Amino acid sequence: MNLQLAGKTAVVTAASGGIAGAVVRTLVAEGARVLGADQTVTSALKETGAATVEADLTTPQGVEELRRAAESELGGVDLLVNGVGGLAGLPVAGLADTEDETWFRAFELNFYATVRVTRALQPLLRHAVVNVSTGVARWPTSGPNWYGSSKAALSHFGKGLADELGPRGIRVNTVSPGLIKTPLWEEYGPRLSAARGQADSEKFLTDLPAVANVTLGRWGTPQEIANLIVFLGSPAAGYITGVDYIVDGGAEKVIR
Ligand SMILES: NC(=O)c1ccc[n+]([C@@H]2O[C@H](COP(=O)([O-])OP(=O)(O)OC[C@H]3O[C@@H](n4cnc5c(N)ncnc54)[C@H](OP(=O)(O)O)[C@@H]3O)[C@@H](O)[C@H]2O)c1
Numbered sequence: 243m244n245l246q247l248a249g250k251t252a253v254v255t256a257a258s259g260g261i262a263g264a265v266v267r268t269l270v271a272e273g274a275r276v277l278g279a280d281q282t283v284t285s286a287l288k289e290t291g292a293a294t295v296e297a298d299l300t301t302p303q304g305v306e307e308l309r310r311a312a313e314s315e316l317g318g319v320d321l322l323v324n325g326v327g328g329l330a331g332l333p334v335a336g337l338a339d340t341e342d343e344t345w346f347r348a349f350e351l352n353f354y355a356t357v358r359v360t361r362a363l364q365p366l367l368r369h370a371v372v373n374v375s376t377g378v379a380r381w382p383t384s385g386p387n388w389y390g391s392s393k394a395a396l397s398h399f400g401k402g403l404a405d406e407l408g409p410r411g412i413r414v415n416t417v418s419p420g421l422i423k424t425p426l427w428e429e430y431g432p433r434l435s436a437a438r439g440q441a442d443s444e445k446f447l448t449d450l451p452a453v454a455n456v457t458l459g460r461w462g463t464p465q466e467i468a469n470l471i472v473f474l475g476s477p478a479a480g481y482i483t484g485v486d487y488i489v490d491g492g493a494e495k496v497i498r
Contacts, residue, residue, distance in 0.1 A: 245476040248273030250369075251316040252475070253308070255299055255326040255359060257292065258284040260424025261374060262325030264468035266292050269321075272472065277315050279308045299326050299355040300347075309362040319366040321475040324356040324373045327393065329430045334386050334437040345388050352392035357399060370475045371407075371414040373400045374467075377490045379418060384454065385434075393418075397486050404484035413483035415474045420490025421451055423461040457492025 252269050256262040257278025267290050269276045276292035281304075283296045295311035297304035312319055330351050332344045356373055378385035379393040397416050404414035427447065435443035451460050467489055473479055474487075488494050 243478055245272055245473065245478050247321075247472070247476050250274045250320040250476075251318060252276045252321040252323065253279065253312050253316070253319050253359075253363060254292075254323040255279045255308075255355070256328075256374075257294070257325070258282055258287045259325060259328075260426065260464040261419065261422060261467050261471075262323065263287065263290075264464035265323050265325065265471050266290050268465070268468045268472045269475075272476075274321070275316060277308075277312055279311070299359060300350040302358065305355075305358045305362050308359060309366075312363055312366055317366075318368050319363055320369045322360065322363055322367060322371045323471055323475060324359060324371065326355045326359070327352040327374060327376075327396075328426050329386070329389055331429060332386070332388065334430075334433050337387065340386075340388060345391075348386075348388040348392040349395070352389065353395045353399070356396060360403065367407075367412055369412060369477070370479075371400075371403065371412065372471045372475050373397075373414070373416045374471070375400070375416050375418040375486065377418050377420045377488050377494065380488070380494070400486065401484055408483055413474075413479070415479075415482060415484070416486040417467060417471050417474065418486055418488045418490075419462065419467045420488070420493045421454060421456060421461050422464060422467055424464055451491070454493050455495065456490065460491065462489065462491055 258280040266278045278292040279295045281298045283294045293315045297307040375393045375397045378390040400416040431447045432443040435446035440446040
């Protein structure tokens with residue numbers, strides 16, 4: 243299949259990370275011109291050949307830096323991939339022990355950063371937006387409530403935006419990964435393991451796909467998520483909008 247991405251332009255946030263990094267590499271391989279934004283621009287990101295901008299996207303200043311870089315590096319933006327998000331070292335605790343600050347920071351990182359980036363780039367946007375949510379948005383027991391709630395808001399945002407931008411020919415979709423082996427888990431895994439009373443975090447992480455009922459019995463790879471993101475962002479997916487795709491190796495057992 244020809245994804246028709248050669249010569250297209252793309253902005254990818256969280257571009258130094260596991261999932262968005264795979265998106266950047268795939269887009270570059272397809273011949274797209276890519277601008278990768280992250281609060282830490284790694285040498286691996288630079289080596290992809292993408293243009294880069296180092297910016298904290300939870301701040302209005304960081305978003306403005308990204309907007310300026312997109313304008314000067316790319317002119318227009320055919321595809322925006324909002325990968326930014328995560329758990330940011332925030333405490334894994336129940337409601338009574340979770341401060342306002344945790345809820346605010348979770349929403350800043352997982353929701354407002356994408357809202358602001360999308361709003362700032364909207365005048366430059368031409369074809370597609372793909373947001374990265376999580377399966378946890380629909381499985382409230384499998385992660386901290388502040389994380390799932392902030393991502394559930396993001397999933398809602400994507401559906402509403404698809405409705406708003408569709409008449410202008412801009413498609414908006416969401417990809418909701420399950421368990422994907424990325425640097426996120428190096429920081430979060432041991433803390434989740436401890437919160438679940440498991441001292442051996444390596445064993446906890448090895449067992450997690452079975453515990454989470456993943457039909458395929460293993461962790462997913464960043465590339466397996468990037469493949470769908472890049473397809474949805476490409477002209478090849480031209481009749482798909484307003485959909486939230488779970489990619490979780492079969493962990494979810496209900497029909498939607
Ligand atoms: N991995 C999974 O199992 C999984 C499952 C479902 C959903 N997701 C979602 O997928 C997305 C990517 O996750 P990942 O697993 O690829 O995580 P990752 O490897 O930890 O990558 C996240 C990247 O985002 C950057 N970042 C964090 N805060 C930022 C900010 N304020 N401004 C700009 N950049 C910032 C990080 O930089 P630093 O390294 O400097 O912090 C890192 O490079 C996230 O939205 C996450 O919620 C992941």
